[in-house]
Amino acid sequence: MTSADPSPARPWALLAELTHACPLHCGYCSNPLELTRRSHELTTDQWTDVMRQAGELGVVHTHLSGGEPLLRRDLEQIVTAAEAAGIYTQLVTSGVGLDQARLDALASAGLRSVQLSVQHADPRASDRIGGRRSFAEKERAAQLVRAVGLPLGLNVVLHRENLDAIDTIVELGVSWGADRVELANVQFYGWGLLNRAALLPTREQLAGARDAVERWRKRLNTGPELVWVVPDYFDGVAKPCMGGWGAVSLTVTPDGTVLPCPAAAALPGLDPPNIRDRPLDWIWEHSAAFTRYRGTDWMADPCRSCARRDEDFGGCRCQAYALTGDAARTDPACRFSPDHGVIRVPADEGADATAPVRRRVPGRSEGAATWV
Numbered sequence: 001m002t003s004a005d006p007s008p009a010r011p012w013a014l015l016a017e018l019t020h021a022c023p024l025h026c027g028y029c030s031n032p033l034e035l036t037r038r039s040h041e042l043t044t045d046q047w048t049d050v051m052r053q054a055g056e057l058g059v060v061h062t063h064l065s066g067g068e069p070l071l072r073r074d075l076e077q078i079v080t081a082a083e084a085a086g087i088y089t090q091l092v093t094s095g096v097g098l099d100q101a102r103l104d105a106l107a108s109a110g111l112r113s114v115q116l117s118v119q120h121a122d123p124r125a126s127d128r129i130g131g132r133r134s135f136a137e138k139e140r141a142a143q144l145v146r147a148v149g150l151p152l153g154l155n156v157v158l159h160r161e162n163l164d165a166i167d168t169i170v171e172l173g174v175s176w177g178a179d180r181v182e183l184a185n186v187q188f189y190g191w192g193l194l195n196r197a198a199l200l201p202t203r204e205q206l207a208g209a210r211d212a213v214e215r216w217r218k219r220l221n222t223g224p225e226l227v228w229v230v231p232d233y234f235d236g237v238a239k240p241c242m243g244g245w246g247a248v249s250l251t252v253t254p255d256g257t258v259l260p261c262p263a264a265a266a267l268p269g270l271d272p273p274n275i276r277d278r279p280l281d282w283i284w285e286h287s288a289a290f291t292r293y294r295g296t297d298w299m300a301d302p303c304r305s306c307a308r309r310d311e312d313f314g315g316c317r318c319q320a321y322a323l324t325g326d327a328a329r330t331d332p333a334c335r336f337s338p339d340h341g342v343i344r345v346p347a348d349e350g351a352d353a354t355a356p357v358r359r360r361v362p363g364r365s366e367g368a369a370t371w372v
């Protein structure tokens with residue numbers, strides 16, 4: 001598809017960021033530094049209508065995410081709306097606040113699966129990274145999910161503090177009965193970019209972690225499935241971000257802004273559309289936010305003349321903007337990018353063990369960024 005195509009393919013995936021509020025305050029959080037206030041969040045009726053419109057547009061899968069989506073007291077109603085629209089729902093949660101009654105209500109509403117974040121296999125390290133005592137609640141949440149019979153995935157964001165613990169993390173996934181363990185090397189957006197100096201691993205750590213994943217893949221005959229999300233800072237290879245800009249997926253943020261990816265609000269000139277003002281199909285087909293970088297016509301060299309342009313779509317527009325000031329440049333993660341040095345140099349230098357981790361203040365998950 002090129003940007004000249006009159007009818008873009010329909011999206012199949014919706015990331016529904018129901019709230020930015022969260023009981024945890026991980027230093028790698030990809031939420032924006034300017035968090036949406038709770039008073040500005042979409043109402044139950046508005047989320048219900050988002051699900052209806054998304055189903056009509058072709059969406060078949062939604063991640064109910066945040067922040068912590070369990071903080072929405074109407075989460076069951078939102079799940080019901082998604083189910084009515086024919087959309088498969090996956091809850092993306094820290095596990096904090098998931099008790100038996102809540103899970104039963106969500107399962108009754110039609111929830112199909114749960115993805116639980118874990119920061120480390122060691123409880124004290126997990127609590128330290130998440131900035132709150134929460135490991136025991138995660139363990140309990142995993143037990144509940146298994147008992148109710150829903151598929152369980154663990155999501156572990158990997159960085160300097162936990163990359164050496166792959167063995168115990170996989171063992172944790174096995175003992176908790178996970179169907180899937182997603183080992184996601186940290187992506188540097190939002191708070192993650194702010195804390196990059198503290199989070200960057202060494203190349204040796206990454207190589208060791210990769211070897212450990214390969215060993216476990218050979219050893220595990222039955223589940224969990226191990227997913228290794230590539231560390232684009234270190235591979236010299238741009239990731240096919242969101243499966244292409246405005247190609248398969250859309251994000252609705254807590255205040256109703258609709259974007260091709262969660263980090264895109266920061267890009268200049270997109271005039272981010274809002275579901276309160278425009279229908280979803282118009283936003284998908286006609287808004288500047290979705291058409292600006294759709295397809296390949298917007299590309300300049302080296303992407304324009306590159307054989308991989310239909311595979312990685314030139315990488316991530318938000319990373320290009322964050323690191324070069326120009327969203328239309330080749331993602332600096334790519335070794336062919338003239339800006340590759342802005343990534344290679346910090347990747348070669350590795351983490352600064354003395355760098356402070358700046359966090360969202362616990363319990364103050366709205367309003368302007370504050371760090372401690």
Ligand code: SF4
Pocket residue numbers: 022023024025026028029030031066067068094117
């Ligand atoms: S603070 Fe942690 S648990 Fe909360 S949204 Fe951010 S990454 Fe997820």
Ligand code: SF4
Pocket residue numbers: 238302303304306307308309310312313314315330331334335336337
């Ligand atoms: S030059 Fe562009 S299209 Fe080619 S590999 Fe790099 S990011 Fe991908």
